[in-house]
Amino acid sequence: MKSDKHKSSDLELLLSLKKGNKTAYAEIYERYWSLLLQHAIGMLQDEDIAQDVVQDIFQMLWEKHPVLNIHTSLSSFLYTAVRYRILDQFKRSKIEDRFLSTLLTEMECAVTSTDDAIAEKEFARKMEYGLSKLPPKMRRVFELSRIHEYSYREISEEMNLSDNTVKRQISNALKIMRESVKKGYLFFCY
Structure with a gap:
C-alpha cells in the first residue's frame, strides 16, 4: 500500500503537472530533489553547483509544464535533464576558461605606453x-x-x-x- 505522501504514480503526476497542478509539482519535487542532487554531486563534485543545476531543472519543469512532451519515465527524463545541464555547465566552463585565458594574454600584450x-x-x-x-x-x-x-x-x-x-x-x-x-x-x- 502506498503512503499518502506518495500516492500518485509518476505518470499521474505528469498528467496533473501538464494541467498546472502545483500539488503534483510539489510531489515530484519532494520525490526527486534529493536523488537528483546526489546524482549531480557525484558528477560535479561540487554541492553548490549541483544544487543550482537541480534547481534549474525543477524551474524548467514548472515553466514548461504546459508543453512537456515526455516519452520516457519521469525519472529518466529528470536524470537525463540533469546530465545535459551538467554537460552544458562543463562546456560553458571550458569556453569561459578559454575566453579568460585569451583575455589575460591580450591584456599582457596590450599597448599601454x-x-x-x-x-x-x-x-x-x-x-x-x-x-x-x-x-x-x-x-x-x-x-x-x-x-x-x-x-x-x-x-x-x-x-x-x-x-x-x-x-x-x-x-x-x-x-x-x-x-x-x-x-x-x-x-x-x-
Whole structure:
C-alpha cells in the first residue's frame, strides 16, 4: 500500500503537472530533489553547483509544464535533464576558461605606453595623408586591396579593370604611401 505522501504514480503526476497542478509539482519535487542532487554531486563534485543545476531543472519543469512532451519515465527524463545541464555547465566552463585565458594574454600584450599610442596616431595621420594624395580610382583600388582584402581578380571585376591595371594601380599607390609613411612599416610592402 502506498503512503499518502506518495500516492500518485509518476505518470499521474505528469498528467496533473501538464494541467498546472502545483500539488503534483510539489510531489515530484519532494520525490526527486534529493536523488537528483546526489546524482549531480557525484558528477560535479561540487554541492553548490549541483544544487543550482537541480534547481534549474525543477524551474524548467514548472515553466514548461504546459508543453512537456515526455516519452520516457519521469525519472529518466529528470536524470537525463540533469546530465545535459551538467554537460552544458562543463562546456560553458571550458569556453569561459578559454575566453579568460585569451583575455589575460591580450591584456599582457596590450599597448599601454603613451609613446606607443602617440606613434600609432602619427602612423594613422601619415596613412590618411598618403591616402589623400592618391587619385580617386587608385585610392579605391588600394582600399579594396589593403583594407577590404580583395584579390586582384575581385578588384578587376568590381571596378571593371584589367588585372594588369589593378597591379599597376596598387604598385603606384604603394610607392606614394611609402613616401608618406616613411620606411619601417612593412604592412604595405609586397
